[in-house]
Amino acid sequence: MEKSDSQYVVQKHRAIKEWPEAERPREKLLRSGAEALSDGELLAIILRIGNIGRSAEDLGRELLAQCGGLPGLDRMHVEEILSFPGLGIAKAAQLKAAIEIGKRVRIQESRPHSFESSAEVAAYFGPRFESKRYECFFVLLLNGQNQLLAERIVAEGIPTQATIYVRRIMEEALKVSASSFVVVHNHPSGNPQPSSADDETTKDLKSASDVLNLVFLDHIILGKGNYYSYADHKQILNDKGQ
Structure with missing residues (x-):
């Protein structure tokens, strides 16, 4: 069952590469499928790396907590994402691109003839x-x-x-x-x-x-x-x- 990020509780972790392999988001996705990952874990895969004292999943969870979840992240402009500590232009662009891909899939699947x-x-x-x-x-x-x-x-x-x-x-x-x-x-x-x-x-x-x-x-x-x-x-x- 998919793990919920509904509360977006922020926990400090070591760098993801130091985690047990079974707990790493990328390996978990390959083993169990993307649907098994929480929102924070999915963002960790997109962000790839964190910054000093925070893993990529920490960054993802903190961002979700600040913006109110994925819908809030979708509404944020790139400039607003850049104001979040630890997120630069590359990460902001990756986040917006990933969200847009998901939206386009939903739109194209729902397009009637x-x-x-x-x-x-x-x-x-x-x-x-x-x-x-x-x-x-x-x-x-x-x-x-x-x-x-x-x-x-x-x-x-x-x-x-x-x-x-x-x-x-x-x-x-x-x-x-x-x-x-x-x-x-x-x-x-x-x-x-x-x-x-x-x-x-x-x-x-x-x-x-x-x-x-x-x-x-x-x-x-x-x-x-x-x-x-x-x-x-x-x-x-x-x-x-x-």
Whole structure:
């Protein structure tokens, strides 16, 4: 059974290379699989070495205790990780890269072949927005059967505001010969209710898509554990009745 790091109790150890072989995180992973390791042990493998008086697992446990676990570590910027004693640029980059790989695996495994509802889109994008402190805008480009052709990040903004470039969305849709598209962005506040700026963006997107004979299926705003769909609220109408 996986050992829990829920309390993240910090214990001082000798250097990992001085531990009995059966207790070393890397050897334990090779023997029993990654799922048998605690969060601190997994971080120890990524960090590889500690510093004076602390093993790599000590560093991992202390970091988890400070940031509130792996979700908190995901939300930390590189600059914040660098402020932690014993962690330099290389270790900070390794940590962020490892977390991103895990997120991408989850996203790719959950990617549906087609999108039939706003709930499916929200479920697909939810994980990647969990740690965002600023607004990000994505566009899903679909064919006539609502199958995914491509997805593009359109804009990233400061914590309270982002600018959508309607022209870029249209250009990306034309590049892949998309028939329709869905725009998705997040509200870092956690409240998915649309702002007046969101309303204006939606109107601009609808006008531009009509000119190019593209179907603008939806504009979805993700909050914390919930979302708002313009299509579900009948605020986007097109020839398909959506």
